[in-house]
Amino acid sequence: VSTNHSISYDNRPIGLFDSGIGGLTVLKSLLGSLKHESFVYLGDTARLPYGSKSPATIERYLRQNIQFLLTQNVKAVIVACNSASTVLLDSQTNFPIPVYNVIEPGAATAIAASSNQSIGVLGTTATINAMAYVKSIHKLAPMATVYQQACPLLVPLVEEGWEDDPLTNLVIYRYLTPILNTGIDTLILGCTHYPALREAITKIAGPEIKLIDSAEAIVQVLRRDFESGLLLPGAQASPLQLMTTDVSPAFSKVAARLMFPHLIPALLAVDISVAAIST
Amino acid sequence: VSTNHSISYDNRPIGLFDSGIGGLTVLKSLLGSLKHESFVYLGDTARLPYGSKSPATIERYLRQNIQFLLTQNVKAVIVACNSASTVLLDSQTNFPIPVYNVIEPGAATAIAASSNQSIGVLGTTATINAMAYVKSIHKLAPMATVYQQACPLLVPLVEEGWEDDPLTNLVIYRYLTPILNTGIDTLILGCTHYPALREAITKIAGPEIKLIDSAEAIVQVLRRDFESGLLLPGAQASPLQLMTTDVSPAFSKVAARLMFPHLIPALLAVDISVAAIST
Numbered sequence: 001v002s003t004n005h006s007i008s009y010d011n012r013p014i015g016l017f018d019s020g021i022g023g024l025t026v027l028k029s030l031l032g033s034l035k036h037e038s039f040v041y042l043g044d045t046a047r048l049p050y051g052s053k054s055p056a057t058i059e060r061y062l063r064q065n066i067q068f069l070l071t072q073n074v075k076a077v078i079v080a081c082n083s084a085s086t087v088l089l090d091s092q093t094n095f096p097i098p099v100y101n102v103i104e105p106g107a108a109t110a111i112a113a114s115s116n117q118s119i120g121v122l123g124t125t126a127t128i129n130a131m132a133y134v135k136s137i138h139k140l141a142p143m144a145t146v147y148q149q150a151c152p153l154l155v156p157l158v159e160e161g162w163e164d165d166p167l168t169n170l171v172i173y174r175y176l177t178p179i180l181n182t183g184i185d186t187l188i189l190g191c192t193h194y195p196a197l198r199e200a201i202t203k204i205a206g207p208e209i210k211l212i213d214s215a216e217a218i219v220q221v222l223r224r225d226f227e228s229g230l231l232l233p234g235a236q237a238s239p240l241q242l243m244t245t246d247v248s249p250a251f252s253k254v255a256a257r258l259m260f261p262h263l264i265p266a267l268l269a270v271d272i273s274v275a276a277i278s279t
Numbered sequence: 280v281s282t283n284h285s286i287s288y289d290n291r292p293i294g295l296f297d298s299g300i301g302g303l304t305v306l307k308s309l310l311g312s313l314k315h316e317s318f319v320y321l322g323d324t325a326r327l328p329y330g331s332k333s334p335a336t337i338e339r340y341l342r343q344n345i346q347f348l349l350t351q352n353v354k355a356v357i358v359a360c361n362s363a364s365t366v367l368l369d370s371q372t373n374f375p376i377p378v379y380n381v382i383e384p385g386a387a388t389a390i391a392a393s394s395n396q397s398i399g400v401l402g403t404t405a406t407i408n409a410m411a412y413v414k415s416i417h418k419l420a421p422m423a424t425v426y427q428q429a430c431p432l433l434v435p436l437v438e439e440g441w442e443d444d445p446l447t448n449l450v451i452y453r454y455l456t457p458i459l460n461t462g463i464d465t466l467i468l469g470c471t472h473y474p475a476l477r478e479a480i481t482k483i484a485g486p487e488i489k490l491i492d493s494a495e496a497i498v499q500v501l502r503r504d505f506e507s508g509l510l511l512p513g514a515q516a517s518p519l520q521l522m523t524t525d526v527s528p529a530f531s532k533v534a535a536r537l538m539f540p541h542l543i544p545a546l547l548a549v550d551i552s553v554a555a556i557s558t
Contacts, residue, residue, distance in 0.1 A: 156435040
């Protein structure tokens with residue numbers, strides 16, 4: 001859609017997906033900053049988590065989710081899930097619309113935030129094994145030092161609702177101690193669930209360590225592409241569309257507690273079959 | 280296949296499936312006891328876990344897995360996964376071969392083991408929410424008292440390799456304390472991963488609490504059906520077939536540590552696509 005002026009608009013929604021509902025932290029950030037954009041959110045709750053699975057399987061899910069979002073007439077896709085973003089970075093596939101990962105924006109933000117170019121990364125097994133942040137940081141800052149740590153228990157602890165709990169502090173302490181001993185001054189929260197543990201992580205890491213959340217970084221990338229004309233901005237937002245491949249009381253509870261209590265009715269109303277995605 | 284004698288044999292394999300590799304504990308028990316039977320094991324590692332998902336989604340996976348095992352020419356299916364067994368018990372579907380759940384054998388064994396008919400159950404959210412063991416126990420022993428507790432963190436702790444760890448003891452202590460205060464004398468380990476935590480659970484529960492593992496109970500059910508002629512026994516075992524829908528280094532590591540180091544080559548060699556299952 002173009003106007004009489006020199007600015008063109010594209011009112012199609014931006015699609016984003018995550019393995020589950022953790023990506024709602026990314027959606028929240030987008031909704032707060034891009035007031036004229038419309039969004040379609042897909043949570044692949046029937047097949048979560050992705051972070052413990054193989055690159056081949058995650059890539060199959062990535063393609064299927066993007067394919068599904070294309071049927072929703074989106075103008076771009078944000079892969080909110082760090083594990084799926086990791087696979088996207090290593091993938092050779094071309095898509096007919098821009099597809100954004102959350103790794104590169106997070107890496108760039110961390111480099112800008114770090115004074116000593118010594119950066120830590122927390123992530124799922126898939127993200128850490130593929131060294132996604134390490135590679136992305138070194139592409140931009142070859143001299144930076146990166147220390148990473150897989151934290152497979154953090155997602156289950158958040159889903160259990162134990163964010164503010166001495167037990168969770170013990171687990172974080174165990175994961176963080178080796179990485180904190182290296183002298184990092186910046187720490188990437190490389191999974192959409194980890195912002196829920198921001199307070200607990202700060203308690204262990206100390207307030208002097210800068211925590212980087214890719215949910216904030218991706219907004220800047222979209223703004224940049226709107227300005228350069230790589231992506232046309234929306235003129236007016238349509239109602240948010242939320243879809244999940246499985247609806248379980250547990251997911252709604254986590255979503256309610258951590259993110260958007262007022263979105264729960266929308267979450268509960270949808271249940272697209274994974275069969276529609278995985279064919 | 281029938282012989283000249285009055286005994287008939289059926290050399291087709293018995294199929295079993297689990298959401299992942301936890302069901303190898305059931306397979307181990309079957310292999311040790313039924314020397315003339317052949318087995319096909321399917322681990323749905325691409326879509327694990329089941330325990331946090333909705334009954335509708337678990338039922339779709341249950342049907343697809345049984346359908347797949349039928350293409351492998353099995354004479355019976357054992358649903359080794361407690362969460363899938365839970366859904367099977369509530370399902371109206373008829374299958375062309377016997378399909379066994381692990382809930383009812385576990386319930387019967389617990390009733391026989393308990394002196395005071397006060398029984399505890401540990402399980403996934405799906406198993407506990409559906410009250411699968413409570414219903415199965417009350418069908419056989421209406422006066423029994425059953426206390427249950429969902430333990431969503433136990434599977435991730437086992438997969439992280441922290442079975443023998445003070446942190447895991449703390450988590451078990453938190454889950455077990457309310458249930459132990461009720462005066463139970465018997466505790467059902469209602470998930471295929473929990474036998475890996477037998478020692479840790481005994482440490483918290485005390486040696487006087489009897490722990491029930493459905494892996495052992497299902498063997499008795501098969502023996503009974505061989506004797507009654509409901510199921511024809513095998514005459515000679517064929518090599519074990521192991522299949523998973525995703526192959527990840529993490530799964531092999533867990534399998535190696537917990538169960539069958541010598542089966543890892545077989546596990547690594549297979550990677551049937553979940554697409555073959557979910558169509």
